[in-house]
Every structure is written in C-alpha cells, then in structure tokens.
Amino acid sequence: xxxxxxxxxxxxxxxxxxxxxxxxxxxxxxxxxxxxxxxxxxxxxxxxxxxxxxxxxxxxxxxxxxxxxxxxxxxxxxxxxxxxxxxxxxxxxxxxxxxxxxxxxxxxxxxxxxxxxxxxxxxxxxxxxxxxxxxxxxxxxxxxxxxxxxxxxxxxxxxxxxxxxxxxxxxxxxxxxxxxxxxxxxxxxxxxxxxxxxxxxxxxxxxx
Amino acid sequence: xxxxxxxxxxxxxxxxxxxxxxxxxxxxxxxxxxxxxxxxxxxxxxxxxxxxxxxxxxxxxxxxxxxxxxxxxxxxxxxxxxxxxxxxxxxxxxxxxxxxxxxxxxxxxxxxxxxxxxxxxxxxxxxxxxxxxxxxxxxxxxxxxxxxxxxxxxxxxxxxxxxxxxxxxxxxxxxxxxxxxxxxxxxxxxxxxxxxxxxxxxxxxxxx
Numbered sequence: 013x014x015x016x017x018x019x020x021x022x023x024x025x026x027x028x029x030x031x032x033x034x035x036x037x038x039x040x041x042x043x044x045x046x047x048x049x050x051x052x053x054x055x056x057x058x059x060x061x062x063x064x065x066x067x068x069x070x071x072x073x074x075x076x077x078x079x080x081x082x083x084x085x086x087x088x089x090x091x092x093x094x095x096x097x098x099x100x101x102x103x104x105x106x107x108x109x110x111x112x113x114x115x116x117x118x119x120x121x122x123x124x125x126x127x128x129x130x131x132x133x134x135x136x137x138x139x140x141x142x143x144x145x146x147x148x149x150x151x152x153x154x155x156x157x158x159x160x161x162x163x164x165x166x167x168x169x170x171x172x173x174x175x176x177x178x179x180x181x182x183x184x185x186x187x188x189x190x191x192x193x194x195x196x197x198x199x200x201x202x203x204x205x206x207x208x209x210x211x212x213x214x215x216x217x218x219x220x
Numbered sequence: 221x222x223x224x225x226x227x228x229x230x231x232x233x234x235x236x237x238x239x240x241x242x243x244x245x246x247x248x249x250x251x252x253x254x255x256x257x258x259x260x261x262x263x264x265x266x267x268x269x270x271x272x273x274x275x276x277x278x279x280x281x282x283x284x285x286x287x288x289x290x291x292x293x294x295x296x297x298x299x300x301x302x303x304x305x306x307x308x309x310x311x312x313x314x315x316x317x318x319x320x321x322x323x324x325x326x327x328x329x330x331x332x333x334x335x336x337x338x339x340x341x342x343x344x345x346x347x348x349x350x351x352x353x354x355x356x357x358x359x360x361x362x363x364x365x366x367x368x369x370x371x372x373x374x375x376x377x378x379x380x381x382x383x384x385x386x387x388x389x390x391x392x393x394x395x396x397x398x399x400x401x402x403x404x405x406x407x408x409x410x411x412x413x414x415x416x417x418x419x420x421x422x423x424x425x426x427x428x
Binding site for chain 1: 222223224225226227228230231232234235236237238239242243244246247249250252253255256257259260263264266285286289293296362363364365366368369370372373376379380383384386387389390423427428
C-alpha cells in the first residue's frame, strides 16, 4: 500500500518511469493534506477561551475534516488501483471474437472506474473547501496561513481530480456517461474556485 | 525526520493539535510531489521514438526535476525546524536585561529564518513551474494530466510558501528586510501564476 510508504519512498516511486502512481494519487494526497490542515486548525481552536463561541463549530468541523482526510488518503491507493485496472484490461486475450468482446467491455468498465475514482477525489476536495470556508472568522488566527494552505491544496486536488476525469473521457463510448461527467466536473470546479477564492481573500486581508 | 514517516503517519501528525508540521511543510511536500511528477513525465518521454526530438530536453529536465524534488522534500523537515526555532527562542529566559536582549535577538533571528524557509519553498516551486512550462509540446502526451497536476501542485506550493512568508513579516522589526521580502514574494507570485496558467491552458486544450 502506498500510504504505508514513507514520504521519501512515495516521492521516489512517483518520480519513476512507472505511470502509476501519478497525478490522480497526488491529487488525493493533496486533498488529504488539506483536510488534515483543517483538522489542525480545529484542534488549535478547541478549548481556547478566546474562541469560546466557535467551540461547537470547531468540534463538528474536526470530525468532518478527519473523515474527509481518511477517505482522501485511502484514495491515494484506490486511484492507482483504478489506473492499473485499465492497464490489466488491455492485457486480456484477444484471439477470438468472444475474447475481444470481453476485453472491450473490460476496458470500458476500467475507464469508467478510472473516471469515478478522480471524480470522488474532486468531490471530497470540494467538501474540504466548504469546511475551510465555514471556518472563516471563527478559528484560531495563529493558524491563518495553515487554513490558507489548506484551501490551496484542496483546490489543487480538485483541479487535479477533474483533469484526471477529463483525460479518460475520450476513451469511453457511453456518451450519456461522458456528458453527465462533463457537467458534474464543471459544477465542481465552479463551486470550488469560488470557495477557494473566498478563503484566499480572507487570508490575504488578515495576513497583514 | 518527517520524510521518514509514512504518508499515514505524516497525515496524522499534521492533523494533530501540534502547530508543526503545518502549512509550510505541506507547501514543501506539494512542491516535491510536483517536481516528481515532472520527473515521471520526463521518464515517460525518454527513450520513446515518437519523441526523438525531445530527448536532450527530457534528460536535462529530468536531472533538474530530481534536484528540485530532493531539495523540496528536505524542506518538509527544514520548515518545521524553522518554526520550532522561533518557539524555542520565545522560551529563552527573560529575568535580566541582558537575557531580555539575547531573547529578543533570538526571536528576531528565528522569525527571519521562518521567512527564509518558506521563501526558499516558493522559489523552488517557481523553478518547477518553469520546468513544466518548458516541456509543453515536447513530452509524452499520455502523461498530459500528470504535467497538469504537477503545475497545480507547484503553484499551490508557491502560494503556500508565500503565505508562510507573509504571516511572519509583521513580527520582524527590520523594515528593510520586510520590504525586500514583500517585493520578492510579489515577483514570485506574478511569474508563478503566469506560468501555471500557461500549463493549465495547454493541458485543457489538449485534454479533449
């Protein structure tokens, strides 16, 4: 499992000539880092008298951020598995007509999985952005830049997830599916950029 | 060392109530991931007949990307050390006038280090963006989304580095230093955003 590798090892595997892990797993990791920075911001707010009006929000947000972090971290491995699934389907036998049919269906199913996987990354990164946005004005300002970095990493993960959806769509024959996915990712990006910008502006105005 | 921790462990430490590692180390990791994605893109281009005109560029870019990846990964630990340096200075004794003077100088030196550290992250992330930009039209297009994710992560690392510079500037008394740093980070951001946008547009146009 990739999540059991050290930062050094993961970086080394990433930079190698193997196409997986690639951008999809990095997008998932970026989202997990963002969610954990939100967790840290909540942890630094909980129990502080100065932020007594934010205690319920900080605790609730911490639980949400931890769940998102856990899900996104799991996606580091899942996305690489989805990519490998497509590669495995391409290696299926294709001597007979029946084999060709099965292989073709396997490839199509593999590509759909390779779209659902980064779509999930994008959706969870958007949740992290919603969470970061909901904390504005209600968190420990010592962690101002941490919340700012969280939003940047979540948005980068969202953009990365969407790119990984889009690169696989031209290989999918089911036009209804591809049309639906294009609409979905456009909506994700639109909301994510607005939220990312709101957090960014808040952080810039308060950085001094 | 943080780079010897697993992705799971690093994420757990990040999300805890300890303020370090925080956004600075995440920005450095984001840059390292970006540089390694560029390495992968180069590795997937090297030795491919289809990209025979790009072989020299790919090999040269691979060496540059590997050096940047290594430097940025080291900065994951260095940035946390810089933050801890400020915290340590605050804990120096302050009973006598001499102690107060020494403590004050220690704090100022600590803050300057806590500015140089993320500034270095930002500068190296900008180098990754320059490298990604230089590969446009000259790399294995199977890795199109990987180069796109690399640029997003490098830009997020750059933005994160700059936020971590800015949050420490109000604590620094040396006005010449703070003025110089503000000019430096503004220039970094300006170039980084232009380069990030160039890579992004190229990827979008070719994703299909």
